[in-house]
Amino acid sequence: MAVFGLHKPNNADGRFVYLSSHKTYSSEDYAKQNYKLYLTDELDKDEHGRIFTYYRLHAMDAHSPEQAMRYSICCPKCGAVLRQIGRSLNYHDLGLYECPECSAEKEGRN
Numbered sequence: 001m002a003v004f005g006l007h008k009p010n011n012a013d014g015r016f017v018y019l020s021s022h023k024t025y026s027s028e029d030y031a032k033q034n035y036k037l038y039l040t041d042e043l044d045k046d047e048h049g050r051i052f053t054y055y056r057l058h059a060m061d062a063h064s065p066e067q068a069m070r071y072s073i074c075c076p077k078c079g080a081v082l083r084q085i086g087r088s089l090n091y092h093d094l095g096l097y098e099c100p101e102c103s104a105e106k107e108g109r110n
């Protein structure tokens with residue numbers, strides 16, 4: 001599992017907090033202590049053996065479901081904006097995301 005620390009760029013427009021992935025860590029504990037928000041990846045294999053990558057957003061501060069919705073997060077691999085595909089699990093483990101670009105490539109749509 002990889003852990004990606006997230007940071008807020010300077011040009012955040014106020015409507016969305018726009019985050020891009022910063023650095024990869026192998027330990028979730030480090031990211032937990034140093035980032036208000038971070039992503040972990042979750043790998044899933046389909047029946048054809050293709051591996052899909054999903055990202056779970058985690059927060060240091062408690063987030064309501066509405067607060068958890070306001071982020072736009074860039075893909076750690078290609079920089080495209082991730083699409084939210086799953087809801088928050090609790091106040092700290094937030095939505096599940098996938099990258100439309102990376103998954104399109106996997107499915108042969110590109």
Ligand SMILES: [Zn+2]
Nearest residue numbers: 075078099102
């Ligand atoms: Zn991507």
